[in-house]
Amino acid sequence: MDKQLDVVVIGNIINETIKFPNKTIGPVLGSPAAYSSLVMSAVGTRVGLVSYYGSDTSEWMSQQLDDVDHTGLILHERSTTNFLHYRKDGTKYVEYVYKAPDIFAKDIPREYLDCDYFYICPMDYEVDISVNKMLYEMGKNVVVDLGGYGGATSKEYYTIFDAKGDSILSEVAKYSTIIKASREDLTHIAPGMNLDSISRYFFSKGAKICVVTLGEKGSYLKKEGEQEVQIESFMADNPIDFTGAGDSFGAGFMASLSQEPDINKAIIYGNAVASLVIEKTRGCIKERMPSFNDVENRINQIYERKM
Numbered sequence: 674m675d676k677q678l679d680v681v682v683i684g685n686i687i688n689e690t691i692k693f694p695n696k697t698i699g700p701v702l703g704s705p706a707a708y709s710s711l712v713m714s715a716v717g718t719r720v721g722l723v724s725y726y727g728s729d730t731s732e733w734m735s736q737q738l739d740d741v742d743h744t745g746l747i748l749h750e751r752s753t754t755n756f757l758h759y760r761k762d763g764t765k766y767v768e769y770v771y772k773a774p775d776i777f778a779k780d781i782p783r784e785y786l787d788c789d790y791f792y793i794c795p796m797d798y799e800v801d802i803s804v805n806k807m808l809y810e811m812g813k814n815v816v817v818d819l820g821g822y823g824g825a826t827s828k829e830y831y832t833i834f835d836a837k838g839d840s841i842l843s844e845v846a847k848y849s850t851i852i853k854a855s856r857e858d859l860t861h862i863a864p865g866m867n868l869d870s871i872s873r874y875f876f877s878k879g880a881k882i883c884v885v886t887l888g889e890k891g892s893y894l895k896k897e898g899e900q901e902v903q904i905e906s907f908m909a910d911n912p913i914d915f916t917g918a919g920d921s922f923g924a925g926f927m928a929s930l931s932q933e934p935d936i937n938k939a940i941i942y943g944n945a946v947a948s949l950v951i952e953k954t955r956g957c958i959k960e961r962m963p964s965f966n967d968v969e970n971r972i973n974q975i976y977e978r979k980m
Contacts, residue, residue: 678742678788679931682710683723683781683804684795684821685773687753688730691916691956694761701956702733703757705794705818705826705920708957712924712946714740715962718931721785725773727751737958744782749773753796763915764857767826769797778803790814790931794923795821797828798841805848816851816930818923824858833863833874846878851936853884853926855919868893869901884940886922892940904940907948907975914954921950925968945971 689703706724713720723745726734730752734743756768776799791808793800798821809815820826822845823838831838842862846852852875854862863871872883872895885893891905925946929939949963949971963971 677719678721678785679719680713680790680792680927681721681723681745681781681785681788682706682713682792682794683745683776683800684793685753685776685799686722686724686726686730686734687755687796688727688751689755689757691757691759693759698956700754702730702737703755703957704753704796705820705923706796707738708917708920709792709794709924709927710738710741711957711959712921712950712962713928714738715959715964716925716928716946716968717965718928721745721782721788723747723776723781723785725749725752725776727773729754733957745780745785747774747780753799755796765825767797767828769828772797772799775799775801776804777801778807780804781807786811788813790816790927792816792818792923792927794818794920796826797821802841802844802848805845809848809850814850814930815848816853816923816927817845817849819845819852819854819858819862820919823862824854825861827861830861832861838862842875843878846875846880849880851882851884852880853886853923855886856888859885868895872901882936884926884936886919892922892944894936894940896936902937904937904944907944907971909948909952912948912951915951916954917957918947918951922947941972942968945975 684706686707687704690699710722721742725747753773754770759765823831876897883895894902922943926939926943929942953961
């Protein structure tokens with residue numbers, strides 16, 4: 674590793690087959706960790722990835738994630754393998770065929786600990802809380818995506834009303850700087866609750882900031898002790914593929930935040946990135962991802978239209 678990293682992404686990459694109601698795509702490279710790493714590197718962020726992977730995904734790693742630092746990659750007999758099923762209403766669920774080992778604090782390379790920003794985005798609880806705890810207690814900025822802690826990509830949906838779910842999510846909130854989730858994640862984690870109540874739950878457990886993506890309705894931001902803010906989305910010119918949209922938002926959010934600690938700007942940047950990614954298809958590949966200039970131009974275009 675030649676240069677200090679801007680962001681370290683933690684979560685297992687996956688060998689994924691995507692099943693839509695009318696077609697099947699794959700196997701392809703997938704996971705929040707893969708999308709986040711690829712998008713961030715495309716916009717110029719220096720990224721390190723901590724993940725287990727196998728020979729079944731090694732070609733994708735060398736072709737698609739070659740601009741990502743590989744020091745944190747851990748070779749295993751095979752990668753996590755799954756089927757991502759999309760229902761007709763657009764919601765999804767994941768069927769796991771094989772799961773690679775969990776990631777623990779001991780698996781984080783020592784040289785990665787010089788980084789200030791860590792994005793923890795598991796698929797299915799595979800990032801052990803020891804990772805969150807170690808980084809948080811070191812004073813790092815720990816942003817946690819709840820998709821893999823009971824949200825949409827989790828196999829088991831443990832809610833805040835269950836003893837196990839409450840225990841897991843309490844620990845996650847306690848050792849986080851920012852909690853990030855999609856509205857779909859929260860329908861599993863806190864069914865029937867509004868965003869204000871959910872935010873207050875996480876604040877009571879130790880979290881200070883909650884960011885929730887709302888699809889075409891934009892994003893919700895709530896800081897402890899402050900009024901909520903809703904930031905509108907960026908409309909894509911011709912959206913054709915929403916796969917990876919939430920992960921792309923998270924990547925843009927982290928890329929911006931690691932350069933300037935302004936959460937509102939980071940949300941705007943994440944919205945711009947996601948709007949560009951959904952204008953292309955073919956999954957988690959370089960050709961789909963926007964450049965730094967693409968994102969800057971999209972932001973400028975939107976604000977010029979408003980004026």
